Amino acid sequence: MTRLLGKLGLKRRHKKIVTGTAFGAAVAVVVTGAVLYPGFKTTEVELNDGGVWVVSKSKNAVGRLNYPSRVLDGAVTPASTTFDILQDAGEVFVDDESGSTLNQVSPANMRLGGDKQLPGAADVS
Incomplete structure (x- = not known):
């Protein structure tokens, strides 16, 4: 069966699809995390030079x-x-x-x- 898929070029196309899907999913996870992350709490401090x-x-x-x-x-x-x-x-x-x-x-x-x-x-x- 693999030979048949290899002869038809489906194996190479299948690898590209899997790689592209995995990359897209990784990017989606990173972007979603960046959007949902609340960040660090900061404090407004008035600094003088001492x-x-x-x-x-x-x-x-x-x-x-x-x-x-x-x-x-x-x-x-x-x-x-x-x-x-x-x-x-x-x-x-x-x-x-x-x-x-x-x-x-x-x-x-x-x-x-x-x-x-x-x-x-x-x-x-």
Whole structure:
């Protein structure tokens, strides 16, 4: 019987059909798995660069401490000697406690922006 199928060319055609069907089934399984797979759960995290702004009252300076490398990589000098620093993510301000002014620090340029006068009763937090 195999000789007869071989003479008629059915054996070769049969192999092609089986191979094509198996390949199609494998592709269908992979595509179905990719469509149905829910994926990994991700978490949205707000990352900062690890920098912390520090105050040196003795040097009358505000500096940026790169905490992971333990290096002070920049500093600015406020006009007043009574100040504190306010930081929220990338926003940094120098709060002049005596003059009721707020001064934004540019972390990229290590420069102070212009003083913003606050009302006398303002409480900076």
